[in-house]
Amino acid sequence: MRSGLHGQIIQPTRMFFQFETMDFRVVPKTAMDALRRNNVKVVGSGEQLIMFAHGYGCDQNMWRPVLPSFSDKYTAILFDYVGSGLSDSSAFDQTRYSTLRGYARDVLEILAALKVERPINFVGHSVSSMIGALASIEEPGQFETLTMIGPSPHYINEGNYFGGFERSDIDSLLDSLESNHVAWSAAMAPVIMGNSERPELAQELEASFCRMDPFLAHHFARVTFLSDNRDDLSRVDTRTLILQCQSDAIANLRVGQYVHKWLKNSELVIMDAKGHCPHMSDPAAVVREIRRFLQ
Amino acid sequence: MLDAEGEISAANPAFCRLLGLVESSTIERNFRDLLPRGVRLFYDAQFIPTLLLRGALSEIAFDLKHADGSHIPVLINARVDYTGPAHHQILLAVFAVEQRRLYEKELLRARKEFEQIAEVVRRSSDAILRLTAEGMIQSWNAGAQQIFGLSSEAAIGEPLSSLLLTAHTESLSSAMKMLKRGQETSIEARGRSASGNQMDLAVSMTPHMEAPGILVAFSAIIRDITGRKMAERALLQNEKLASVGRLASSIAHEINNPLEAVTNLLYLLQLRVADEETNSLVTKAQRELDRVAHIAAHTLRFHKQSSDRTQVDLHSVAGSVLALYQVRFENSGISVINDSLNASPFLFFEGELRQILFNLVSNAFDSMRAGGRLVLRCRDVALYPSGRRGMRITVADTGSGMGRDTLRQVFEPFFSTKGIGGTGLGMWITKDLVQKNEGTIRIRSCDCFGRSGTIVTMLFPNQPQQGQPT
Numbered sequence: 211m212r213s214g215l216h217g218q219i220i221q222p223t224r225m226f227f228q229f230e231t232m233d234f235r236v237v238p239k240t241a242m243d244a245l246r247r248n249n250v251k252v253v254g255s256g257e258q259l260i261m262f263a264h265g266y267g268c269d270q271n272m273w274r275p276v277l278p279s280f281s282d283k284y285t286a287i288l289f290d291y292v293g294s295g296l297s298d299s300s301a302f303d304q305t306r307y308s309t310l311r312g313y314a315r316d317v318l319e320i321l322a323a324l325k326v327e328r329p330i331n332f333v334g335h336s337v338s339s340m341i342g343a344l345a346s347i348e349e350p351g352q353f354e355t356l357t358m359i360g361p362s363p364h365y366i367n368e369g370n371y372f373g374g375f376e377r378s379d380i381d382s383l384l385d386s387l388e389s390n391h392v393a394w395s396a397a398m399a400p401v402i403m404g405n406s407e408r409p410e411l412a413q414e415l416e417a418s419f420c421r422m423d424p425f426l427a428h429h430f431a432r433v434t435f436l437s438d439n440r441d442d443l444s445r446v447d448t449r450t451l452i453l454q455c456q457s458d459a460i461a462n463l464r465v466g467q468y469v470h471k472w473l474k475n476s477e478l479v480i481m482d483a484k485g486h487c488p489h490m491s492d493p494a495a496v497v498r499e500i501r502r503f504l505q
Numbered sequence: 506m507l508d509a510e511g512e513i514s515a516a517n518p519a520f521c522r523l524l525g526l527v528e529s530s531t532i533e534r535n536f537r538d539l540l541p542r543g544v545r546l547f548y549d550a551q552f553i554p555t556l557l558l559r560g561a562l563s564e565i566a567f568d569l570k571h572a573d574g575s576h577i578p579v580l581i582n583a584r585v586d587y588t589g590p591a592h593h594q595i596l597l598a599v600f601a602v603e604q605r606r607l608y609e610k611e612l613l614r615a616r617k618e619f620e621q622i623a624e625v626v627r628r629s630s631d632a633i634l635r636l637t638a639e640g641m642i643q644s645w646n647a648g649a650q651q652i653f654g655l656s657s658e659a660a661i662g663e664p665l666s667s668l669l670l671t672a673h674t675e676s677l678s679s680a681m682k683m684l685k686r687g688q689e690t691s692i693e694a695r696g697r698s699a700s701g702n703q704m705d706l707a708v709s710m711t712p713h714m715e716a717p718g719i720l721v722a723f724s725a726i727i728r729d730i731t732g733r734k735m736a737e738r739a740l741l742q743n744e745k746l747a748s749v750g751r752l753a754s755s756i757a758h759e760i761n762n763p764l765e766a767v768t769n770l771l772y773l774l775q776l777r778v779a780d781e782e783t784n785s786l787v788t789k790a791q792r793e794l795d796r797v798a799h800i801a802a803h804t805l806r807f808h809k810q811s812s813d814r815t816q817v818d819l820h821s822v823a824g825s826v827l828a829l830y831q832v833r834f835e836n837s838g839i840s841v842i843n844d845s846l847n848a849s850p851f852l853f854f855e856g857e858l859r860q861i862l863f864n865l866v867s868n869a870f871d872s873m874r875a876g877g878r879l880v881l882r883c884r885d886v887a888l889y890p891s892g893r894r895g896m897r898i899t900v901a902d903t904g905s906g907m908g909r910d911t912l913r914q915v916f917e918p919f920f921s922t923k924g925i926g927g928t929g930l931g932m933w934i935t936k937d938l939v940q941k942n943e944g945t946i947r948i949r950s951c952d953c954f955g956r957s958g959t960i961v962t963m964l965f966p967n968q969p970q971q972g973q974p975t
Contacts (some may be wrong), residue, residue, distance in 0.1 A: 265552030271558055336550065375542060382543025382568070388613055389566035389578075390547075391607070395506040418552070419558035427551075435546065459537055459545050484510045490557050491509065 244319040248289040249296040252324070256284040256502075259326060263317065265336030265487075266434040267362075267427075268420040269295025272335065275493035276339065279501070287330070289320055293426025302426055310437050314344035321352055329354035331504055336460065336486065337434040338361050339469075344439065346448040356450040357500055360486050361469050362461040364438040371440070374462045380435045383490070387428050443472035450476040451503040453488065453496060460486045477503065507595040511536045511553075514594065523579075523601055525572035536597075539569050541576060552583075556595065560585050566606070569599075578606035632727035638720045640665045640681060651704075652729045654699035665725060669694045670703070684712040685720050685874040687934045693730070704731040750931070757801040764798055796952040814968060816850040817858060818882040819896070826862040827881065830870055838876035846885035853895050864931045865900040865961055871923065872904025872959065879903075886964070894967040899960060906957035915948060939963055 244250070251270065251479040260280055262273040270288040280286055291295040291313055321330065331354050334342040339361030346353040365373045366380065422430070450473050454466030463480070470478035479499050483492040506515040513534050521528045524539065542568055556562050561584045568576040582598040624631050632649030641664055644787045645657035648696045653660070653668060666677050668853055675692040683690040691709035698704065707730050713722045740968055771794065775787045827834075836842055864882070869879050879899045888895040906917065907922075914920045917935045921929035944965035951957055 265550065267547075267553040268558070272554050274558070375546070379541070379543035379546065382541055383546040384543075386544050386547040386566065386568070389609065420555035422551075458549075460549050485553065487554050487557075490554055497753075 214249075231283065235466045236268070243301075243321040247292060247298045248302040248320055250320055251276065251288040253286045253288065254279075254284055256282065258284050258437045259287065260284045260326060260504075261287040261289075261317075261321075261330050261332050263338035263342060263463045264290070264294065265334070265338050266430055267336075267422070269297075269422075271295070271419040272487065272490060276489050276497050276500075279493075279497040284331075287320070291398040291430065292316065293423045293430055295421055299423045299426060302423075302429075304429070306493075307429065307433065310341050310374065310433060310439065311344055313433075314348060317341060317345045318352065320350055322352040322455050326352070331355045331357070332360075333357040333500065334359065335489065336362075340437070340439045340442070342362055343442060343450075344403070347445045348441060350447055351355075353448045355504065356446070356448050357452045357453065357503065358450060358469065359463040359489060359496070360455060360466075361452060362465045363443055363469060365441045365460075366438075368438075371468070372462070372464050374460070374465065375435070380432075383435065384428060384431060385428040387424070387431055390424075440472070442467075443469060444474070446473055447475060451499065452476055452478045453499055454478060454480050455483050455485060455488050456480060457484045460485050506595065507536050509593055509595075511595075515533050516806070520599060523577065524569055537564070539570055541570055544568050556583050556585060566602075578602055580605075589709045610956060632725075634725045636665055636723050636725060637723060638685075640677075643722070649727070652698065652704070652727065653696070659699075662854045667710075668727075669696045669706070680708075680710060684710055684723050687712050687714050687718060694824065696727075704729050705734040708760065746930075760801050764801060768794055768798070779827070799862075800846040814852045814854055817855050818850055819848040819858075819898070820845045822855065822858055822882065823862060823881050826859060826866055829863070830866060833870060834879070837870070837874060839870070840878050842878070842882075844880060847885075848883035848896065849885050851965070852919055853965070857942065861935050861938050861963070862898075862900070864935045867906060867930060869902035869959070872906070873902055877958075888964060888966055891966075896965045896967070898917065898963045898965070901958065901960040903958045906959050907948075908952045908954035911952075912948060933947070939965075943968075 249270070262270065262277070264270055264272050269290045273286075273288060273420075277286060277288075290344060292307065293299055296439070303312075306315070317363030323343050329352055332342040332346070334340075334357070336359065339356070340363060342353070342356050342358070343361075353461050362373065364371065364377045366377055367375065450472070452466055452470050454461070454463060456463070458466075464476050466478060467482070480490055481495055481499070483495060485491050489496040507514070508514050513536055514553050516528070516531045517763040518528060521531050524531075537548060540548055548567070552565060554563070561582075563582045567579050567583050567585065568580055569579055578601070579598045580602050584596045585593050587594055588591045593798050596913075622961045627646050629646060630651065633644075633646050634649060636642055642660050642661060647854065649660065650656065664673055666893050669677060673692070676692050678695065680690045680692050691707065691708070693705065693707050695703055696706045707728045708725055710723050710725045713724070715721045736876070749753050768791070771787060771791050775784065775791070778784045778787055793812055820843065823843050827841055827843055831841075838898045866879070866881070873879070880899070882897075882899045882901075884897045886895055886897045887893070911922060915932050917929075920933075936946055943964050944963055946961065946963045948959065948961050950959040
């Protein structure tokens with residue numbers, strides 16, 4: 211039994227039962243569409259709301275290591291962006307999703323569909339940091355706080371700005387994605403949903419984590435790594451926590467400092483963790499920082 | 506072997522040789538540093554999170570940096586090994602795949618090209634189909650769906666002939682014969698959509714032959730040419746109308762000369778008449794002749810710009826139109842009500858208003874050969890929803906009325922129910938004149954026995970009083 215990595219393994223079924231019991235009868239059809247489109251799951255029944263938004267390259271399952279630590283006080287909203295995880299790939303619209311604003315609109319539509327009545331705490335990893343920022347500019351009243359894990363408003367070096375990458379690097383990333391078309395397609399096969407009575411099914415589910423429609427992954431990568439949202443930072447009024455890893459190859463320290471400088475109401479925490487996914491490699495530290503910030 | 510943070514904790518000599526590294530210097534380096542920067546993005550954003558969640562990944566393509574700066578394409582199988590709580594290491598098996606990668610690149614390029622072409626076909630507004638040699642549909646694109654209203658599930662496997670009317674079976678089978686001989690062919694045919702609409706189609710078919718001269722499949726490009734056919738028909742009709750117009754003007758022109766002569770003769774005649782009774786007969790003749798002259802002049806002006814709008818007294822215009830039919834109304838036992846005394850003077854092209862009323866009244870008369878009631882009513886109204894002031898003119902009769910089919914075609918040129926006697930132009934012209942005066946026209950009619958009749962309602966907005974002396 212694997213147990214070391216995440217400290218605690220969440221039974222897949224636990225993630226879904228809340229969703230089943232919600233009353234959707236009063237939700238109009240378009241709202242239902244948003245919930246299905248983005249494979250929205252609602253976990254826990256705490257008073258406060260926390261929304262976890264995954265970054266490029268994975269899906270809502272990436273929050274498994276941190277999720278149990280919020281179940282006492284919070285109701286967590288999880289979802290997959292269109293093209294990731296178990297979202298409805300057929301809802302993909304090239305024009306709508308050609309900028310991060312389209313993805314931000316999805317976030318707002320999910321909140322509308324859930325009839326969320328109080329402002330939420332938004333936790334976004336990587337590109338979701340900027341998606342959350344854009345959503346909060348659009349409808350500031352919906353957001354109590356933003357937490358950005360490894361944010362970058364722009365990945366490409368430009369003049370004095372040090373994003374960490376050249377345009378050619380992004381092209382080589384896109385090449386890598388293409389070379390891995392087949393490997394990722396293999397995981398796109400239909401998945402049987404978790405059944406706690408039969409652990410081998412849970413394993414099958416596990417094998418589907420971070421599913422991405424290969425074509426849409428390519429698209430999402432382009433939008434993620436070629437977007438420039440530097441000008442939007444100063445328009446964010448929401449109180450923000452920036453979690454920056456000491457060494458993060460994707461969003462370097464200088465980028466974190468840049469984000470901090472331009473966000474009016476932000477706090478920058480530099481973490482010892484290495485890599486781009488501290489909530490997976492060092493979940494305890496991430497939980498500690500977020501809980502402290504939300505207090 | 507990597508530790509939790511990606512530092513290389515062990516590597517075999519083959520790995521070091523592959524990258525041109527000295528074994529001792531390989532240890533303690535981060536695996537990430539062996540990747541070109543763009544590939545690092547993929548590694549951090551997608552590979553590591555997925556690997557940690559799934560526990561294993563296989564055949565993931567990477568590029569590694571060789572010591573000499575070149576890039577080596579490899580495939581990596583990866584597995585996470587849990588050594589204890591909160592500790593794990595990552596085991597990687599690395600294969601160099603230079604030739605295979607080149608081949609895959611070529612495959613990918615070809616596939617992309619194919620997908621682009623497939624996309625062109627998919628999105629084409631023409632129906633582009635692939636068919637078996639027997640004419641069974643094998644592929645179905647967006648254009649086909651648009652034209653025939655059939656989903657690909659419903660269409661695939663059906664014969665091409667099912668899309669066309671049965672009348673074309675023969676031309677289709679002769680087209681198939683040509684295809685079997687390897688000849689391209691095209692036919693024009695009428696087809697039927699799922700909703701039952703018929704349309705004109707141009708079908709061009711191309712054979713796909715295999716040696717020795719065997720038809721293995723063919724493709725068909727089908728274009729909906731209903732619009733073009735309709736345009737052709739409309740053009741024809743236009744031409745007919747124009748010639749009618751020319752004919753009418755030339756007749757009017759020819760009538761004008763003798764008319765003038767008769768007018769002059771009547772004038773001379775009147776000078777010679779002494780007794781009162783004869784004189785009044787001549788005056789009457791002159792008045793009727795004036796009317797002929799007016800009609801002739803009006804016909805000549807048919808295609809020309811009308812003169813300015815004038816303030817029209819609707820009651821007197823309506824009265825004069827009804828007066829033309831007065832004798833006939835009386836003979837047929839038709840009672841007439843002219844309810845327009847209260848209407849305000851209205852700025853209008855008087856001649857055109859006269860013609861509109863004349864057409865409607867004459868239709869009403871034709872529908873009431875066995876007697877009935879005719880009401881012509883003019884009322885000041887406020888138009889909905891603009892609230893603008895305007896005029897409502899209603900012509901209602903208790904005649905034979907019209908059925909649904911007649912009503913649908915009533916404004917079409919050359920549509921007539923009057924047989925040889927009707928031109929089929931009256932209502933068409935009426936509608937045109939109403940629209941020219943920015944008005945709207947609506948007809949309600951019923952041909953049910955016992956409560957048949959027709960109500961024509963027209964609404965005209967008030968014109969701003971420009972050009973009028975204040």
